[in-house]
Amino acid sequence: MRxxxxxxxxxxxxxxxxxxRSASAQERPYFVTYDHFLEEPHNLEIAVxxxxxxxxxxxxxxxxxxxxxxxxxxxxxxxxxxAEGVATARDGAGFTGWRWENRFRPxxxxxxxxxxxxxxxxxxxxxxxxxxxxxxxxxxxFEQIAELRQDVAHELEGKLILSSVLSSWNVAGNMTVEKNLxxxxxxxxxxxxxxxxxxxxxxxxxxxxxxxENFALAVEAYGGLGTSRDSSLTGTRHYIAPVLAWHLTxxxxxxxxxxxxxxxxxDRYLLRVxxxxxxxxxxxx
Amino acid sequence: MAGSxxxxxxxLRLSISALMVLGALMPIFADAGQARDRxxxxxxxxxxxxxxxxxxxxxxxxxxGAKLFQQRCxxxxxxxxxxxxxxxxxxxxxxxEQSDGALFWKISTGNTYQGMPTFSFLPELQRWQLxxxxxxxxxxxxxxx
Numbered sequence: 001m002r003x004x005x006x007x008x009x010x011x012x013x014x015x016x017x018x019x020x021r022s023a024s025a026q027e028r029p030y031f032v033t034y035d036h037f038l039e040e041p042h043n044l045e046i047a048v049x050x051x052x053x054x055x056x057x058x059x060x061x062x063x064x065x066x067x068x069x070x071x072x073x074x075x076x077x078x079x080x081x082x083a084e085g086v087a088t089a090r091d092g093a094g095f096t097g098w099r100w101e102n103r104f105r106p107x108x109x110x111x112x113x114x115x116x117x118x119x120x121x122x123x124x125x126x127x128x129x130x131x132x133x134x135x136x137x138x139x140x141x142f143e144q145i146a147e148l149r150q151d152v153a154h155e156l157e158g159k160l161i162l163s164s165v166l167s168s169w170n171v172a173g174n175m176t177v178e179k180n181l182x183x184x185x186x187x188x189x190x191x192x193x194x195x196x197x198x199x200x201x202x203x204x205x206x207x208x209x210x211x212x213e214n215f216a217l218a219v220e221a222y223g224g225l226g227t228s229r230d231s232s233l234t235g236t237r238h239y240i241a242p243v244l245a246w247h248l249t250x251x252x253x254x255x256x257x258x259x260x261x262x263x264x265x266x267d268r269y270l271l272r273v274x275x276x277x278x279x280x281x282x283x284x285x
Numbered sequence: 286m287a288g289s290x291x292x293x294x295x296x297l298r299l300s301i302s303a304l305m306v307l308g309a310l311m312p313i314f315a316d317a318g319q320a321r322d323r324x325x326x327x328x329x330x331x332x333x334x335x336x337x338x339x340x341x342x343x344x345x346x347x348x349x350g351a352k353l354f355q356q357r358c359x360x361x362x363x364x365x366x367x368x369x370x371x372x373x374x375x376x377x378x379x380x381x382e383q384s385d386g387a388l389f390w391k392i393s394t395g396n397t398y399q400g401m402p403t404f405s406f407l408p409e410l411q412r413w414q415l416x417x418x419x420x421x422x423x424x425x426x427x428x429x430x
Contacts, residue, residue, distance in 0.1 A: 040360075040402045042371075075397035110394035110403050165405040202340075202410050205348025213411070250356045280360045 029216040029245035031257050031272045032132060033194030035172040036114035036163035038105055039072030042281050049255075049274030051130050053267040059142045062088040064096070064129035068276075076105045084130045092145035097124030097152070099132075103161070110165070118159035118174075126151040131270070133157065135178045136188030136224050137235045139265040154181040169197045186229040192222035196243070209248065218243040223262070238262040239270060251278050323379070327396050329387035336386030340413045350418030353411055357404065366422035372400070375419055376426035388416045 028035050031049070039045060047068040054061050066084035073079050080101040087093035101120040126141055127148035135157075141148055156179050163172040176190040200213025208214070223238030225231075241259035248254055252275065259270035340346040355364065361372035368374030375381075380388075392412050395403035404412060 035406075037403060037406050038397070041400045043360075075395070075400045075402060105397055108396060108398050110405050168408050170406065198406070198408050200408055200411065202343075202346055203349035203353050203414055205345075205352055207352070213408075 029196045029218040029243055029255065030194045030220050031243065031255065031274065032222045033172050033192040033220045034103065034116065034118065034159065034161045034174055035170050036105060036116050036161065038075070038078040038103060039070050041072045041075050043072045043278055044281050045070040045276050045278040047274055047276035049272065052271040053129060054269040055267045060088045060090040062086055062129050066130045078103045084128060086127050086129050086145060088145060094127060094145050094149050096128040096149070097122065099124070112164060114163050116161035116163070118161055120157040122155040122157065124153060124155065125149045133176050133190055134222055134224050134237050135176055135190035136227050137230065139237065153183065155179065156181055169195060171195050186227050188227050189225035190223065191225055192220060194218055194220035214247040216245040218245065235265045236263060237266040239266060241270065252276065324396055324399050327391065329390035333390040334384045334387040336389060338385040338413050338416055340410070340417055346414050347417050347421060350414035353415055354418045376423045381423045385416050388419055389413060392416070
């Protein structure tokens, strides 16, 4: 609860810093997959999102909200801070941890394939269900949230992001490797791939909310690829998820994505919803 | 129970420390937003520089270019495109002497180490609309002289 207040206070301070200076949102139209477009330098994006899971019979459905602060440190470096929680239908609710993520773009210019390096430190507990990435094997644990929250893990995660623009399409693929620093578990692997495109052609001269240019469609697939100690794919979770992204205004983006579980270890459905607001902190004079 | 409280307060302290570090670093990052010297290596390859704007005769496309400029470029280049401390004046000859194709290439590929983002996520026609607006900026600049 106190952590929630800290984040509320932080957002108020940042909103004050931002003043009235607007900046256009260029948030990626994916929830899990990353492309090579980083945050614009000195822009801050505040996003709230949630992952709702509808597991197979007998297990409690859940909603895992998260708050995301994304900052463009430089044209080649974007940093993000996450705070996350969970609420379930029968098993309780609570704060599940935080993540500190950095993405680095090593090449100056656009190329046919654009690499980005991703490094993240997580301090999350076993109740975490936002599923921003899926790695390793096995389904989510379904004990009481209070019990799961006692089991805290420090994790280090790396991703290789490869992304291309092909005509009007973006195609992106991410390979993930995660190490739990709190346990002797070996490495866990995962993947995500996505394809997206804007529905717009020529931009209209007037402000409009429902024009095609404000919408983007995407499809992403993601899942676990086993561990360094057991590379079989038995018991891994995989999902396929279409995404609709709608730029409500210059600065705001709404995303919705229903996900469909593809294996017996996966939840039956996931529903992700996200809303983001972006503004510039550094003012040009 | 006492151990759990100690561990909880330790993790809270760690979370707050991380936020404070983030807050402390932000002004430093903001200072880094100063305009940099022109990058002499940032030149469009000849085949890209030779491309012709397909919207040159589309009068109706200009207003969309102005809107996109305000959405995507004005934060750094200024609302009238005359530059700010973060990015250069787009009406200056060193910009306007470049071909439409070269400007399109620069908008598309960016120059991330100099602070210019990549705009290849915009549909191609919208990037050409931005080029149209860059020409309109120069025309407005000359007419006000």
